Amino acid sequence: MSSLSPTGGRARRLALTSGAAVLTGALLAAGAATASAGAAPEHHDATSVAATAQALGLGAKEELVVKDVIKDADGTVHTRYERTYAGLPVLGGDLIVHRAADGTVKDVTKAVKAAIKVASLTPKQTPTAATSAAVKAAKAAKTTGAAATGDAPRKVIWAADGKPVLAYETVVTGTQHDGVTPSKLRVITDANTGKKLYEIQLINDIAGGITAKGGSGAAAAGGAQVAAVGTGASQYSGTVNLNTTKSSTGYTLVDSVRGGSSTVDLKHKTSGKGTVFTDADNKWGTGSPANNQTAAVDAAYGAAQTWDFYKNVLHRNGIKNDGRAPVSRVHYGNAYVNAFWDDSTFTITYGDGDGNKKPLTQLDVAGHEFSHGVTSATANLEYSGESGGLNEATSDIFGTAVEWNANNAQDKGDYLLGEKIDIFGNGKPLRYQDKPSKDGRGSADYWSASVGDLDVHYSSGVANHFFYLLSEGSGAKDINGVHYDSPTVDGSTVTGIGRDKAVQIWYKALTTYFTSTTDYHGARQGTLKAAADLYGANSAEVKAVDAAWAGVNVKG
Incomplete structure (x- = not known):
């Protein structure tokens, strides 16, 4: 997936x-x-x-x-x-x-040192040949219903591998190998030889290789004119306030205070625009997944808390820093065990989990998916190899930060991802930042030369572990009611500088030093520069960044 x-x-x-x-x-x-x-x-x-x-x-x-x-x-x-x-x-x-x-x-x-120059701008391969090659690649990736979009392949210069070549970029749509998650596979082919150079999935999901059930849909947003404040009974965060919009027939789940953020109901369909949630008395949900509005309450609350985190903590006005909010889509497919960001439609989509009983609308999941949009708007880390691991880790890091910043008594801050959605059916979280390998699914605790070969959800472990070490330090400790025990690759002791500083350093590195091809050693360099910018070249924070990276085997 x-x-x-x-x-x-x-x-x-x-x-x-x-x-x-x-x-x-x-x-x-x-x-x-x-x-x-x-x-x-x-x-x-x-x-x-x-x-x-x-x-x-x-x-x-x-x-x-x-x-x-x-x-x-x-x-x-x-x-x-x-x-x-x-x-x-x-x-x-x-x-x-x-x-x-x-x-x-x-x-x-x-992103690359190479001078940009190609011998000829006239391709030997036709656009039709590029389309056929891209569809073939998508089928090889087990994409169901693989078909090129209506647009002709785009002629580009592919330079990310260090040697610029004339190429075609084709987007192939369909359904990913789980049979549920939509696929938008971007395939790069050499315009002269027809060889596939690269392929990347444009749908950024949270669950990785976990088998899911359900379907796909498109986004729709609602509109109205008068801002209001309602209350919602969420499944994961208790009773919460929701900014809504009053209409002639009642209220819509549109937050005009936060960029027009709207929440829509896909009604378990696999296509269509969905419908903006409405309510007569501005009291939403019951706290039970059996109530159709409950998942919408969690999604709208998560969108609001994520918006506020970026605005108040990182001083960013929405995903693109332009004041525009994405659409949150709930009830995607049937028993779909995943959530994903689609940059092309500017939407966050949530499945209802196994048996439609555990929607993936927990607070840190909302922060995770929103943050994929922020990464796309800034460093645009390629979603494959080490840069893909950094992309996923960035969403985990900020998803965690959103949860801590919300200070919700029912969903307390922790260094666990998706601990309430029970994605495995055994009560365990999706990911652990103190020791990623505790997931038992292959997440990497430390960098190695082969870490970029892993699925991005598992190679992300290196940066997640770095973030925990930088925030809290190594060794055993209890934080906010959760026990952690974070090791280092060589047994060294790392002293944390606090989560607030760690978040600021990561955000600054993402927005001012990371590029589309940044790998783990580049991330080390970027975060060291960010820490120096924020706290001084010889500061304790710079030394802590260096020590935390060394703790996960990323060294200068």
Whole structure:
């Protein structure tokens, strides 16, 4: 269910690379604009962006497109760029320019070092051949009903493996090998040889290889005009307040305070837009999964708490930092044991769990799926190999942080993922951050050269373990009523710096230093830089980051 590895079995390791600040004078001359976090990319005028490309030494056929801008408290500006070559998107061509408040370039972070250049822009393979190859790859991945989307394959430059080649990008839809989860498989094929270069699943689910039941659907949002506050009886978080919208016939589960966040009912269908939940008296659910509204209460509450975490703790205004909220979809299929994020539809979708009795709408699951959207909007970590493990771990880390921040008496903060949804039917959580291998399903406690070959839900264990060690330290301890015992690879002792600081470091690294191809060693480098930015180059926090990575066998 989840992602697929690149061709050749072993996933590639592509380190985050940095350019020295020798470009300072040229980029100062470029006059590149600065902007605060959330500033629209179009605020960078074409002249300054073109001048930046020239100063970076990019070729005449290369252009930069601003994707995201983050401004630090000290005035440092981190501008994330996508790249094109002769008008074609360069996959793996993303880079970040880090400028001091006066415009001086401090550093440049690139997804790959290679110069972007191909011998010819005329493909030897036809788009039809690329489509056939992509559908064949999807069928090999056990995609049911594999079919290319209506759009023709997109011609691109594939650079993520380090050697730029002319390629086709095709998206094949269908159903994943569990027979339930929708599939949007992106396949990259060499435009000259027809060889498959890469494939990646665009549906980001939480459960990984766990067998699921159910179906698929599309999103719909409701609208109204007057904000209201109702109460909901949730299954996992007790009685909660819900921001709703009053309509002429009652109330809709639309939160106008938080970007128009809406919750819709798919009614156990596998297609269709779903229906926005409505209620006559603004009292929602009963706390029992037998009541159709209960799962909606948990989903809406999870969406609200996640929004508030990002806004109040990380100062981010929604997934794309633009004030827009996603749609939450519940009652997906029948007895579907999974939840997933779909970036193309901007939706979070929840199944009702085994027997339709344990919806996957727990608070940390909501935070997990929302955070997949944030990763896509920032570093856009490729969902395969080590970068895919970092993608999954990022969602686990922020899902955990959302649960702690909510401070809900019925769903207390912990370092366990999905501990209430009973996804295995034995009362055990989906994942353990203090010692990931406790899941018994192959999650990695430590980095090794082969960790990128694992499913991303299991390779994520390395970063989850790092986050726990950085937050709480190694060894046995009881926290908030849960017993943990976190080892290190070499028996060393790690002293934690607290979860709040660990979260800030991870978020800063994600948004200002990680790229689409960042691997575990690149993540170490990025978090060390983030800690230095936040707390000082010689701070205890920087030393703790270094020690925590060493504890999971990621060393300099």
